[in-house]
Amino acid sequence: MSRPTGRVLKLLELLQSGGTRTVAELADRLGVEGRTVRRYVDQLIDLDVPVESVRGRYGGYRLASGYRLPPLMLSDEEALAVLLGLLAGRRAGLTTTEHTANETASAKIRRVLPQHIARRLDTLLEALAFTDQPGGFEPPDTGVLLTVADAVQHRRPVSIRYTDRSGRRSERTLHAYGIVTHAGRWYVTGKDAGIGEDRTFRLDRIADARTLSGSFEAPTGPGPAQRVLSGFATAEYRHEVSLRIHGTVEQIRAHLPASVAALEEHEPAAGEDRTAERWLRVGLRVERLDWLPPVLASLDRPFVIERPDELRDLVAALADRLASCARRT
Structure with a gap:
């Protein structure tokens, strides 16, 4: 492909991105002079591409509204x-x-x-080799995803039909703050208008989504991703765990990330090093406890188990097994 022809196609690509492009901008992107841009525009017009000239201080060139794009071309x-x-x-x-x-x-x-x-x-x-298995999760419905994304963008309420993890179906009105992907799943987080509280919903469990009239104001504070992670850490599970760990935030988060545990940080006193090790309270809600003792051992930091007693027993059992293995000859 000759260089002039390549630049003409590049010009078409720039115009397809939407809006009005000035001659100076197009010349800079194409690496040519202004009169060359005008010659390229004439070539597009000769090919029946409806390029419009926009006059005025902020004028330039744009594609006519409703122009059907040609087949996609990729290098x-x-x-x-x-x-x-x-x-x-x-x-x-x-x-x-x-x-x-x-x-x-x-x-x-x-x-x-x-x-x-x-x-x-x-x-x-x-x-190429992968260390993980292919994603086995159900993908969200494309129509639902696009409807929710539009509601997020324009701050419009959206009605959803949702099935929770126990199989209960419900219809809710959601003020969606954002869409988040985490660990192979898609989520939407926002305020459930029916109960007035923030909630996170799996997009693959939404059967239908309809944009409603009206609007809402987005809240200040944590962004959608942080809201989803915080929701995971505080969700209802079988066991509620409370720990105190002596270490820095970074040391603890390396083993117990925000998606797993809620960390209660204490504001350092005046003159106190913010990166210094100190006792921090860590809360978790989990279905099983058996994975926690090895994680606590890998922390290599002093810790105190506040609850539950069952976790103390599991940690003690792990310590006994490790000590027994260390004594073997």
Whole structure:
């Protein structure tokens, strides 16, 4: 492809991104002079691309409203990046469609790849290994995801039909603050208008979403991701654990992240080192306790178990097993 033709296609790509582009901006992005930009625009018009000239101080060029874009064109490197992105998204559970749609999209791109690029891709895939298993979670419905995203963007209430983990169905009105992906799942966090409290919902459990009239103000404070993590740490589970650990916030968070534990920090006194080790209270709500003793041992920091007693017994049992192993010859 000749350089002038490549620049004409680049100009079309810039105009497709929307809005009005000044001649100076286009010239800078294309690396040419202003009169060359005008010549490229004329070439697009000759190809029946409806480029409009906008007069005035902030004038320039734009595509006519309603123009149907031509088929997508990708360079070899862009096509390779898209294929790797589809593969990584499927492995991480971040796709919003069934695997068959993901695979057909990959197949369509692979069919048009030059042989030397396809061979490079196959070589990479053969050499590539993953430490985790492919995401096995149900993807959210694409229509639901887009409706909720629009409600977040425009601060509009949204009605959702939701099924909770016990199978109970309900219809709720949600003031959605944001969409968050975590550990292969998609979540939406916001205020449940019916009860006036913040809630986090799994998007794959939402069967239907409809935007409602009206608007709401977004709250100040933690962002959507932090709200989701905090919700995990304070959710209702079988066991409620309370600990005091002597260490820094960083030392504790390295083993008990915000998605697992709530950390009660104390404001240091005047002149006290904020990074110094001190006793901090850690709270967890968990279904099982058996994984906690090894984590506490790996902390290598002094700790006190406030509750439950069952956790004390498990820690003592682990200590006895370790001591027994250390005495063996």
